[in-house]
Amino acid sequence: MSDKKYVIIAAGGHGTRMQSEVPKQFLMLAGLPIIVHTIQLFENVWNDAHFIVVLPEGELIRWEKIKKKFLKKNKIQATCGGATRFHSVRNGLKLVKDEGIIAVQDACRPLTSEKLLTKCLEEVIEKKVVIPVVELNDSIREILKDGSRNRNRVKYKAVQTPQCFYASILKNAYRQTFMEAFTDDASVVEAAGYRIHLVDGEPGNFKITTPYDMMLAETIINK
C-alpha cells in the first residue's frame, strides 16, 4: 500500500430540511462556510492529503468562489454528485488514482475533534475499515408495512464520519449496484463482504441537518 492520503468531502446534498435555498454545506457558520470548516479540520491533521469535494449538480460556480475566497490550497479537486450519497461518493472515487487511505467526511460535520480524526486515521492502517459510532439518545422503532415495532436501542449505534478505508477496499465496494440501504460508506463496504471496525465517536461530532443543529454549531464554535 502506498501512503497516499485522500479526503472525500461528501457535499452532494441539497439539505431540504434546512429550509434554505443555498445547500446547507455552503451556509455561513461563525464567519466561514460549513464546508470550509470541515476541510480545515483535515488540513490541520493530514496536511499532505489530496482533497476531493463532491458537489451538488449546478453548484460548481458557488464552490469555486468559496474556494478562491476561503481556501488557499490548490490540491482540492471538485466533481459533481448524483442522486444519493452513494452516487456522490462513487463519483468522487473516480478521482482516486492510487493506492492509499481514503477518509470520507460529511461536508456538514464540521465539529469532528482533532483527537477523533487522528484516532480514525491511525487505526485504519491496521484495521483497514474504521468508522466512529455513538450511542442513541432516544428509543427507536422500526417502521413496518402495517405499523411499527420497538427495537432495543442499546443494541444500536449511530454512525458518524470520518469513515476511513484502504482505497482498494472502498473502490472495490463501490463497484456494487446501488441499494436503498446504502446510506453511508460502511454499509456499502459491508455489503461487499468486508468487516467494519468501530471506534467511539463523539456526541459533539454531529451532522448539521436542521436549523437547530446550525444554532448549536454556532454556539459551540463561538465558545
Add this chain to the structure above:
Amino acid sequence: MSDKKYVIIAAGGHGTRMQSEVPKQFLMLAGLPIIVHTIQLFENVWNDAHFIVVLPEGELIRWEKIKKKFLKKNKIQATCGGATRFHSVRNGLKLVKDEGIIAVQDACRPLTSEKLLTKCLEEVIEKKVVIPVVELNDSIREILKDGSRNRNRVKYKAVQTPQCFYASILKNAYRQTFMEAFTDDASVVEAAGYRIHLVDGEPGNFKITTPYDMMLAETIINK
C-alpha cells in the same frame, strides 16, 4: 372513561453523561431548573392536569426546594424512581387512582412545542396510544455478539415524548415483568399487545443528555 388528566414527569435518571453531580433535570437552564420548564409546558396547555414527578432516590429535599421556589401549584405529587425508567414510571403509576389520560414526559425534554403537546393530547382520545417520532439523522448499525451490521435508517424512527395513553392501558401494560428492551413507555405498552399510533414529532423536541444539548437548549430559549 373519565376525563381526568395525568402528567407523569420521568425524572428518575442520574444523568451520568452530563458530567455533573446534580442530576441534569435539576440543572439551571435560562434561569429555571430544566424540570420546571418541562412542567410549565404542560401547565400551559393542560392546566387542570394532575402532575406526578418521579425523582431519583435521595433527591426529595432538592425537589421540594425547587417546587417551593419555582412552582406555585400544589397538585404536584412526588415519588421516587427505581433502577430504570420502567421502574420509575411504574412507581409513578401507583399514584394514578382514576381512569383518564396519562401523558408521560421526560423531565429533560423541556422544548416540546405547544402545538405538538396539543396534537398528542387530542389524538390520544381517539387512538388510545400516541407517541411522537422523528426521522434519524445518522445511519445506524446493530451491535451483534461478534461485530455489527448496517440497518437501513429510513426504516427507523427516533421516539420522543410526550407518550400519551388511556390510563387503563398504561397501568395494565406496567403489570408486566421488566425486560431490557423497555426503554420507553411505548415499548412496554406494545409488549402488552396494544397498537402504537405514531405522530410526527419535532427535531427541536430533543432530550437534554450531553453538555452539547444543554448549550443548544440555552441558545434556543434565549432566542
